[in-house]
Amino acid sequence: MINKKTIVLMLLVPALFSCATTGGDSAGKFLDQSIADFDKAILLDPNDAEAYRGRGAAYAGKGEYDKAIADYNQAIRLNPNFAEAYRGRGAAYRYKGDDDLAIADYSQAIRLDPNFALAYFGRGTTYFIKRDND
Numbered sequence: 001m002i003n004k005k006t007i008v009l010m011l012l013v014p015a016l017f018s019c020a021t022t023g024g025d026s027a028g029k030f031l032d033q034s035i036a037d038f039d040k041a042i043l044l045d046p047n048d049a050e051a052y053r054g055r056g057a058a059y060a061g062k063g064e065y066d067k068a069i070a071d072y073n074q075a076i077r078l079n080p081n082f083a084e085a086y087r088g089r090g091a092a093y094r095y096k097g098d099d100d101l102a103i104a105d106y107s108q109a110i111r112l113d114p115n116f117a118l119a120y121f122g123r124g125t126t127y128f129i130k131r132d133n134d
Contacts (some may be wrong), residue, residue, distance in 0.1 A: 034058040057069035068092040070122040099130040
């Protein structure tokens with residue numbers, strides 16, 4: 001079941017990546033402010049898996065994939081059925097070039113939510129990229 005925080009994060013994450021890819025100082029400031037706000041959310045509720053997932057997305061938007069993966073790991077520890085956290089971690093692995101780990105995470109997201117179109121898209125894209133790298 002999708003709650004209000006999940007909907008907000010679903011809207012926020014594409015904006016974070018869009019901002020990061022447009023470049024410029026404003027993108028970095030936007031992502032830094034996002035991280036600061038997620039830090040505050042985590043301070044207020046250290047068991048909020050969605051806050052870790054959101055901060056992971058912001059770190060990924062900055063290209064800080066190891067930090068993103070650490071946050072996605074925490075989100076998954078807090079909620080092992082959090083398909084979006086597996087998808088996010090899969091994307092971070094894909095950007096790092098760890099195709100096999102990306103595919104495993106996308107596949108887990110799909111097992112948890114068979115209707116998760118972004119997970120299928122990510123896995124398909126990663127298979128396509130992997131084909132070129134093998």
